[in-house]
Amino acid sequence: MKVAFTEFVKVAKNHSTNTTDVTGFSIDVFKAALEVLPYDLPFDFIPFAKPDGTSAGTYNDLVYQVYLEEFDAVVGDITITANRSLYVDFTMPYTESGVVMVVPIVDTGSKNAWVFLKPLTWDLWLTTFCFFVYIGFVIWVLEHQINEDFRGPPSHQVGTSFWFSFSTMVFSHKERVVSNLGRFLMIIWIFVVLVLSQSYTANLASLLTAERLRPTVTDIKDLIRSGDSVGYMKNSFVHELLKQIGFDESKLKAMTSMEDCDQALSKGSEKGGITAFVNETPNIKLFLAKYCSKYTMIGPIFKTDGFAFVFPKRSPLVPDISQAILNVTERDKTVNIENNWFSRGGKCQDNSGPRVSSNIVGLESFWGLFLIAGVASILALIIFVASFLYKQRHILKHAGVRAIFEIFNEKDLNSHAFKSSPQRNGSAGDQVEVKTSPNSNWPESPFSYSNHTDKDFVFLDGQETPSTTSHASPDIVPTTELARRYPRNA
Secondary structure (H helix, E strand, O other): OOOOOOOOOEEEEEOOOOEEEEEOHHHHHHHHHHHHOOOOOOOOOOOOEOOOOOEOOOHHHHHHHHHOOOOOOEEEEEEOOOOHHHOEEEOOOOOOOOEEEEEEEEEOOOOOOOHHHOOEOHHHHHHHHHHHHHHHHHHHHHHOOOOHHHOOOHHHHHHHHHHHHHHOOOOOOOOOOOOHHHHHHHHHHHHHHHHHHHHHHHHHHHHHHOOOEEEOOOOHHHHHHHOOOEEEEOOOOHHHHHHHOOOOHHHEEEEOOHHHHHHHHHHOHHHOOOOEEEEEHHHHHHHHHHHOOOEEEEEEEEOOOOEEEEEEOOOOHHHHHHHHHHHHHHOOHHHHHHHHHHOOOOOOOOOOOOOOOOOOEOHHHOHHHHHHHHHHHHHHHHHHHHHHHHHOHHHHHHHOHHHHHHHHOOOOOOOOOOOOOOOOOOOHHHEEEEOOOOOOOOOOOOOOOOOOOOOOEEEOOOOOOEEEOOOOOOEEEEHHHHHHHOOOOO
16 A cells, blocks of 8 residues: 555555555556466455555565465565565566665856866867967968068067967958968868867857756765765665664654655755655656656665565466566566556656766867868978978088078068069169079079079089079079178189
8 A cells, every 4th residue: 555656556445346446557567477478367456454544564564474375476566675585585577676866956057257168178278279389380381481471570470370370260360371281271270170169169158058957965975974864765675774874763754755755855954854865766767757857866876676576485476477577578568568657747758867968078079170180281291391392402402401491481482472573572772683694604593582483503613602504584683682692702
């Protein structure tokens, strides 16, 4: 005769017919198992009740009646325990196992000044910053010779590189990228930045608007240390379990219904209620089906084997009923029965508690994007360096690495980016025409970048400056630079 959780067993007196109607999840599972038996098994449901209609005792008392041969079996939400198995035999369990506790949930949403940093993990922040600096450096290398935006004093070049790279975060960069390798790299990097920014925006909005629900207690040992009150269902074996792990009798409160449990949990221990409610998993799932928006399930905190049917010791019916329960379970018939009973009047169909997920995005979610950007930038650098060294291979052979760096630091006036410029290098006042002829023994300077034709530099005997095998139209080069770099011998 249950008062609470009557979805498992409900006994109702039909006064018009003077009969007893017994319904519920456990009853339907028992009937479904009997239908699978290869033989007919007649039965009568007899409530374990007093003449006034109240329960005649606890679950242990009811199980003991089978041992005393007062009943042939017990059908209901009877938990398999070691103590009970000393007197009776149990069938296979037909529900989930374990004892769990239900606790209130609270909103722990971030409401601090540094919440804007929480959508991404620290390793992702650091990796992103390093890539911004690295991409800015690579773009500077690719654009330094041919792009006025990346030239000037060293401080200006460093500032421009940083500004250009970090401005891609909000897509506000105004500097032009004129090289094909730079454009190729920027296409990939802007895609990476787009994915990162969209993920950051979505997670920040979730952190600021969505409820961050967390349980008030996650370990039953914390309840013992804090001296909080804990609830259990009246006449349940859970009372003895709680005493065995160290709860004081004064801290244990018996509940008679789900409504009483809800009210006690809402009050809390400070106001005479309870901090947690402990019961078997099927009962807690049924409770959460009604109050899932306020509580969540923690556990299992004890191991049990679930609900089963009780028979006398060495009863020949035990293996047959157990086999029948397995057949019913494999056919998913118990799922249909469970949906039929546990979804009635419930506010939530998900009995596992509220969905509490972390919105923090880590490096493991984006390492593929960073890998693509890293490979693309390294490939662009390799192609640029190989092409640059190939063009300057003769100077590298005879003049050394320092000359190569000097050439890299100057404008590449052969580039299409400077072809339309009326002035090639320096101011107009420092320029003079230097004409060369194919038969001239004195070559033009390799640093005169105004020549629009490719040259092959060679060193003549007794000569310290390179000559060209081919010459173009007259070039305009700074006289001061020529005199400094290539002084004529007397």
